[in-house]
Amino acid sequence: MYELQETARLTVSPNKSQFFKREFVSLSCEEDDSSAGWTLRRNTTKQHMTQCGVDWGETNGSSCNISYILPWDSGVYWCESREGSTSSIINITVSGGSVILQSPVLPVMEGHDVTLHCQTKSPPSKLPADFYKDGSLIRTEPTGHMTIHHVTKSDEGLYKCHISSHGESPP
Numbered sequence: 001m002y003e004l005q006e007t008a009r010l011t012v013s014p015n016k017s018q019f020f021k022r023e024f025v026s027l028s029c030e031e032d033d034s035s036a037g038w039t040l041r042r043n044t045t046k047q048h049m050t051q052c053g054v055d056w057g058e059t060n061g062s063s064c065n066i067s068y069i070l071p072w073d074s075g076v077y078w079c080e081s082r083e084g085s086t087s088s089i090i091n092i093t094v095s096g097g098s099v100i101l102q103s104p105v106l107p108v109m110e111g112h113d114v115t116l117h118c119q120t121k122s123p124p125s126k127l128p129a130d131f132y133k134d135g136s137l138i139r140t141e142p143t144g145h146m147t148i149h150h151v152t153k154s155d156e157g158l159y160k161c162h163i164s165s166h167g168e169s170p171p
Helices: none
Strands: 009-013 018-020 025-030 037-042 058-060 063-066 077-081 091-093 099-102 112-120 127-135 136-141 147-148 159-163
Touching: 009 077, 009 091, 018 099, 025 037, 037 159, 091 099, 099 159, 112 127, 136 147
Parallel strands: 018 091
Antiparallel strands: 009 025, 025 063, 037 077, 058 063, 077 091, 099 112, 112 147, 127 136, 127 159
16 A cells, blocks of 8 residues: 655746746645645745745745745745655746746646747837847747747757847846
């Protein structure tokens, strides 16, 4: 006989991994039957393995809200059970700059499409953008959106974007 290991899924709202400073972010540990017993934790360059409600964030039921996310909130976030089980880790980057690359926070399944958005802090944000993968220019998109169709392993890499006269997204 074996025990099923509890698993939780960390969700981020809005669903993106890069944020402008002072944006509102809500994170929650979601489980199929209940979210009781899961704690949201993080590691940042400033703090090591701290939990929501202790020095950062405000707990609200099963959610953790960060009213004004700041660059030192950049780091890895995950859910942990009392027994030590963990969810997948999510990396969040907070930029003090004027451009971010919006991409889905959760891993993309092979064969699915993924759309990247190069966004400026101040409108208009549908400006032409250059998209880079691992430092090499992929292409320029006139509206700042790039879709990668039928994602494969070869699409893995470090993406960033650049909008003329606005700047570049963090890596």
